[in-house]
């Protein structure tokens with residue numbers, strides 16, 4: 001017999017159906033793109049290129065990971081530039 005110890009509770013989803021999702025920023029991908037997670041049911045959203053909120057699918061997670069990488073490396077580069085120009 002199978003015993004499920006950690007079966008998901010239905011209450012958070014019911015709460016969201018009644019009161020709507022309560023999203024908090026879970027990750028800042030770039031200056032414009034952020035990931036949001038619902039405090040109650042853990043549903044995730046992200047900002048797409050048009051600035052609209054969409055469901056965070058595995059595909060968008062991948063895109064965001066790439067965006068984050070590009071954004072961070074660009075930021076690093078501009079930091080170095082600033083450091084160099086302040087020396088010269």
Ligand SMILES: [Zn+2]
Pocket residue numbers: 012016020021022038039040041042043
């Ligand atoms: Zn929710």
